[in-house]
Amino acid sequence: MNIASAWRHVVFFILIACATIARSETALPVTQIAPGNYAHRGHDEVATRENGGDIANVGFIVGTRCVAVIDTGGTLAEGRALRAAIRAVTTLPVCYVINTHMHPDHIFGNAAFKDDHPQFVGSTKLAQAEASRADNYMRALNRELGSAAAGSEIIMPTKTIDGTGTIDLGGRTVTLRTWKTAHTNNDLTVYDEKSGTLWTGDLLFVRCIPVVDGSVLGWLDDIARIRQMNPRHVVPGHGPLDPPWHQSLDAEERYLADLARDVRAAIKRGETIRQAVDNIGLDEKDKWLLFDNYHRRNVTAAYAELEWEQ
Numbered sequence: 001m002n003i004a005s006a007w008r009h010v011v012f013f014i015l016i017a018c019a020t021i022a023r024s025e026t027a028l029p030v031t032q033i034a035p036g037n038y039a040h041r042g043h044d045e046v047a048t049r050e051n052g053g054d055i056a057n058v059g060f061i062v063g064t065r066c067v068a069v070i071d072t073g074g075t076l077a078e079g080r081a082l083r084a085a086i087r088a089v090t091t092l093p094v095c096y097v098i099n100t101h102m103h104p105d106h107i108f109g110n111a112a113f114k115d116d117h118p119q120f121v122g123s124t125k126l127a128q129a130e131a132s133r134a135d136n137y138m139r140a141l142n143r144e145l146g147s148a149a150a151g152s153e154i155i156m157p158t159k160t161i162d163g164t165g166t167i168d169l170g171g172r173t174v175t176l177r178t179w180k181t182a183h184t185n186n187d188l189t190v191y192d193e194k195s196g197t198l199w200t201g202d203l204l205f206v207r208c209i210p211v212v213d214g215s216v217l218g219w220l221d222d223i224a225r226i227r228q229m230n231p232r233h234v235v236p237g238h239g240p241l242d243p244p245w246h247q248s249l250d251a252e253e254r255y256l257a258d259l260a261r262d263v264r265a266a267i268k269r270g271e272t273i274r275q276a277v278d279n280i281g282l283d284e285k286d287k288w289l290l291f292d293n294y295h296r297r298n299v300t301a302a303y304a305e306l307e308w309e310q
C-alpha cells in the first residue's frame with residue numbers, strides 16, 4: 001500500500017466514523033403529551049433490521065432538577081437517539097432510567113445512559129427475570145437485528161421497587177408502582193403526579209394485541225386497579241400515545257377475559273392444548289395488529305396457567 005492509498009483509507013474511515021457519530025446523534029422523534037412528559041411512538045411491528053428494534057413507546061419526564069427516562073428502546077442506537085432527544089429539550093442530568101419490565105424492546109437502550117451514572121430502576125423481580133433470559137435475549141437480538149444491535153447490553157437495576165415508591169425530579173414527584181403478575185412478573189408503572197400522566201409500560205396495549213408473558217388472571221385484576229387510578233393522560237407500551245384510555249383498557253380487558261373464558265371451557269371439555277390453540281379466539285384476528293405473531297402464544301400461556309385451577 002503506497003502513501004496515497006493509505007491516506008485514502010484513513011479519509012474513508014474518518015468519513016465512516018463521522019457518519020456513524022452523526023447517525024447515533026440523530027434525535028428520536030418525541031411528542032410532549034403533557035407538560036414535562038415526552039413520549040416516542042414505536043412502530044407497531046415486531047423487531048426487524050428495518051425498524052432497528054424501535055417498536056415500543058419510550059420517553060422521559062423532566063423536572064427542575066433532573067430527568068427520568070422511561071424505557072430505553074430495543075438497541076443501544078435507539079437509546080442514544082432517545083438521549084439526543086432529551087438533550088434537544090434540556091441540559092439537566094439524567095438521574096433515573098426506569099425499565100417498566102424485562103422485555104428486550106424496553107431495556108436494550110439502557111447502555112446509552114451509562115455515562116450519565118443514573119439510578120437504573122425496576123421492579124424487585126426485574127433483575128432475576130433479566131438474568132434468567134439474558135442469553136436468549138442477546139442471541140435473539142443479534143439474530144433479528146444484526147449490526148443494528150451493536151453495543152446493546154442488559155444493564156441490571158440499581159434501585160428496586162416493591163409495591164410503591166416515589167422519586168423526586170425537582171418540583172415533580174413521580175410514583176412508581178409494581179403490579180400483580182400480568183404482562184410479565186415484573187411490570188412497573190410510572191405516574192407523574194403533576195400532570196396526571198400514567199406510563200403503563202406493557203400493561204396497556206393499544207391496537208397491538210396484548211401479549212401474555214405472565215398471567216391472564218393477574219392482568220385482569222391489574223386492569224381494574226389501573227382504571228381506579230383515573231389518569232388524565234396515558235402512555236401505553238405499544239400503540240398510539242395518549243389514547244382515549246377507557247376504551248383502550250376496555251378492549252384489552254375484553255380480549256383477556258374472552259381468552260380466559262374460552263380456554264377454561266376448552267380445558268373443561270377435555271381439549272388438548274393443540275386443539276385450544278387451533279380453535280380459540282380466531283375471530284379476534286381483524287381486531288388486533290400482530291395477531292398472527294402473538295395470539296396462539298397467548299392461548300398457550302393461558303392454557304398453562306388455567307390447566308390446574310379446577
Ligand SMILES: [Zn+2]
Pocket residue numbers: 101103183202237
Ligand atoms: Zn413487553
